[in-house]
Amino acid sequence: MTIQAFLDAVSNVKNVVLADAKSEVTGEEFVQQVIRGSEEITNSGLKAGTSCLVRLSNNVASVVLLFSVLRAGGVVFVGNPHDPIAKTTGIIKKFGIGAFYGDKPSVLAIRANLDSDCDVAKLFGGKILGAYDDANSRPLSSQDERMNRVNIAVFSSGSTGDPKAILHNTDSIFANAKKHADEVGLKPTDVVAGFLPIYYSYGLVANLMGSLAAGAKFVFLGNSSGLSQEWAREQEISVLSLTPWFAMQLDIDVPSLRVMTFGGDAMFSHIAKELQKRFPKCELYSTYGLTEAGPRVATWRFDGKTIPDSEIVPLGKPLEGVELLLEEPQSDSHYGELLVKTDTRMLGYYYGIEAGFTMPDWPENIVRTEDLFREVGGDLFFVSRAKEMIVQNGEKIFPSSVESVLRRINGVVDANVCGVHCETRGQIAKAFIKANIEIDVTDVRRALLDKLPQSAIPSEYVFVDEIPRTATGKKSSAAVYQ
Structure with missing residues (x-):
């Protein structure tokens, strides 16, 4: 699904699709804002194919900005708004970023840290700025013709702490979001909590874009003090996505809550049992994914089920169009690396201007997860990350x-x-x-x-x-x- 096709679908939603403490927009209003925003960005000097760092905060304006840059033809590098200015400046230089966007203070601070002068443009009433540095810009298509299809890049530091960009196009990202939304049964009448950071793939694709794909209402948490029962009840939250770690810290009673999804880390059986006790009226889903795969891969629904007598819950059912394969275990073990076959696989890794692109020597549509699993009774159970x-x-x-x-x-x-x-x-x-x-x-x-x-x-x-x-x-x- 192209960016235009996705926006066309969202524009047909007459109800509110995005809200935060300051504003809310219907599907039609959101798309109108994106169209105006993309025109402002184009008129301010952005050339199609330019690499753009977008600092994504958890608010409506950031989502409008993200889709505006995509519609204007920019290649979005998803930026963490909490990164120090010096780190962000280093990323801009390393990856050949030609434009960067964010709130006014951060953009001006980044501009001051760069060696070269940047043209600054006011966007969205001056609340968001864009800065352009043609001297630094290295369009991805000029680096490698295989990357002509890249629309979006999500950073991952892996185990080294040195960032690399995982490259995707919007077709696969939107398709993955829709598959996830269908698997956990999102409805247009749902109110989805915007708790996860949207600069991470789980929060961006599964949580935010999955909600938009379902035509649901996505509400950003309006404060930094954490998810409160009062806020969730006031907003009538019906869908909540968390990592297992945060789920165990959660102590709320929200009558409207009907679906909870958990991902981003291993789901231990004792945590799953505790969640069953705490949220007996909710549909509970343990999900597995990795950014290289689009990112969602598999889902295991465990409300009303007997949790297996194991350390980790089963991997579960693959999403539509996804195959889960276990590499032949070593002779002295009962585990092997999980391989994922999916048509939403990444386009490759980008390590920066000097190191360039690489696509691992994987078979077609296969992602090597570097996660070790064992098969027991037809189910796959996580054992360890190979590097750990x-x-x-x-x-x-x-x-x-x-x-x-x-x-x-x-x-x-x-x-x-x-x-x-x-x-x-x-x-x-x-x-x-x-x-x-x-x-x-x-x-x-x-x-x-x-x-x-x-x-x-x-x-x-x-x-x-x-x-x-x-x-x-x-x-x-x-x-x-x-």
Whole structure:
């Protein structure tokens, strides 16, 4: 589905499709604003094919800006509005960004940090600015002809902390959003909570674009203090999407709530059981995805079901048109890498002007997830991310399994298990634990030994004040402990 086809469908929605604390728009009004915005952007000097960094805040104006740039022919690089100005400036230089958009203070600060002069244009009544730097601009199509189809790029730092851009076109993004919306049963009468950051693919595609595709009302959370029962009741929220981490922190009773979806991180069985107790009247969906795949891949509905006696819930049913394949397990194990076959696969990675493009040597429409799964009784269960697996004295340790047990120990609030280099043993597993009461390490080890084999027990334990996490609640890949 092209950007124009998507907008045509949204324009037929007569009800409110987007709202925040300051404004709300019907489908028709939203599209009219996008048309005016794209004309302003074109008239202010943007050339089709220019790489554009758009700092996406959680509000209606940012969504209008995103679609306006897309309609004007810009290639949108999705920007985190909370990134420091110096980091954003570095990204602009590294990726050859020719235009950048955001609120007035941030755009002016970015412009001041760049070496070259930029033309600045006022957009949307001057509340949003655009800055243009032709000297820095490197249109993607001029870099590699294979990238002529790129419309949108989502940043991922992986395990290195060095950002790369995952490239897509709107056809696959909108198709993936529609498939997800259909799978979890979104309705035009739904009110969807805009809690997840829309600069992440889960929040942008599944949450926001899925809502627009269904013709539902999407309401942005109006404050930074977290999701409150009062706000959810006032807005009559019926659909809520969270990461498992945030779901466990949630304590609300909202009569209108009918659907909850969870993604972005592993869903442990004990968390799923707790969610069943807390939200007995809701449809509950555990979802799996990765940005390279579009991003949504599979969904497992677990309300009213008996949760399997396992650490992790099943992967579930693939979305329409998606195939889930398990690479042949090694002879000494019962797990293999999950392969996803989907027509919404990314177009490739872009590492910047100097490093250029690459498309991994994957078979057609296949995405290698680097996630290890095992098959049990016809269901696939997550084991570990391949890069997180720890080999200690030749024995494999899967951090997710250890963390699941740790979090169930009385007094443990959060935990992170990672591998540390060791001269004699290759690696050792080190457990970082956040607790709200004093806990003896001996008790921790005893609790682990009750659930796990000796070979899976970490060698070191450190109690910390906080486990670093991203804005969506995932463990930070660049965690630093004090």
